[in-house]
Amino acid sequence: MEATKTFNSLLISIIMLGLSACATIPDGAVAVKPFNKVKYLGKWYEIARLDFKYEKDLDNTTAEYSLNENGTIRVNNQGYNTKKGKWNQAIGKAKFVGDENIAMLKVSFFGPFYSGYNVIAIDDEYKYVLIAGESLKYLWILSRDTTIPVEIKDKYLKIAEEIGYNTGNLIWVKHDKHK
Numbered sequence: 001m002e003a004t005k006t007f008n009s010l011l012i013s014i015i016m017l018g019l020s021a022c023a024t025i026p027d028g029a030v031a032v033k034p035f036n037k038v039k040y041l042g043k044w045y046e047i048a049r050l051d052f053k054y055e056k057d058l059d060n061t062t063a064e065y066s067l068n069e070n071g072t073i074r075v076n077n078q079g080y081n082t083k084k085g086k087w088n089q090a091i092g093k094a095k096f097v098g099d100e101n102i103a104m105l106k107v108s109f110f111g112p113f114y115s116g117y118n119v120i121a122i123d124d125e126y127k128y129v130l131i132a133g134e135s136l137k138y139l140w141i142l143s144r145d146t147t148i149p150v151e152i153k154d155k156y157l158k159i160a161e162e163i164g165y166n167t168g169n170l171i172w173v174k175h176d177k178h179k
Contacts, residue, residue: 024097024106024116028163029132032119035103037073039126040119041065044142046079047153048170052138054090054109057083059174063142068093075107080177087179121159123152130156132163139165146175 025031046061055061058079066074075092092109094117096102103119116134123129128148131140141148141156157167 024134025104025118025120026132026134026136026163029118029120031102031104032122033102035101035119035122036126037100040103040122040129041067041073042144044129044144045146045175046140046173047143047146047148048139048141048172050137050139050165050169051171055079057081058088060177060179061173065094071095073105075109077109078179080179120163121156128152128156130159132160132165136164136166139167139170141170 043062043064046063049055049061059082061077061079064076064078066076068074073094075090075094077090077092079088080086081088090109092107094105094107097104097106103122105117105119106114107117108114115138116132118132118134119129120132121130127144129140129142131142133139139160141153160167
């Protein structure tokens with residue numbers, strides 16, 4: 001009987017952990033729908049981000065998205081490490097959490113480990129985008145160019161703040177080097 005209780009507790013814990021690991025978007029954030037995967041492909045410049053260990057000290061950061069043969073999206077992130085004086089590159093893949101018409105994806109750079117990647121705002125021409133990670137620790141503003149119009153920037157900052165992001169902590173990326 002005690003073994004059954006222990007097993008049931010363990011099973012419930014595993015299920016709860018599994019469900020929490022499925023959360024890929026912060027509360028209050030809504031992924032863009034409809035979303036056009038093909039229009040999203042190509043090169044994006046990182047305008048701003050909440051800093052984290054894998055992008056620490058990087059400027060001139062870009063993300064390039066292309067289709068893999070199996071339908072997933074190839075992710076090629078690059079940036080110049082200002083402390084080490086060299087270019088960094090990370091290759092990964094992204095796949096949709098559900099319907100490809102909804103911009104809720106998960107991305108992996110480390111084998112089977114995925115993290116949320118959610119397009120929560122994008123203009124009609126797919127030139128500017130606001131991306132939420134799986135929690136309020138991850139946020140990016142990207143552009144097809146190295147700059148972004150003030151009105152788009154202000155709009156995206158307002159959206160992020162309404163969700164609960166502290167936009168005062170954003171790193172504004174410099175684009176002054178070319179690889």
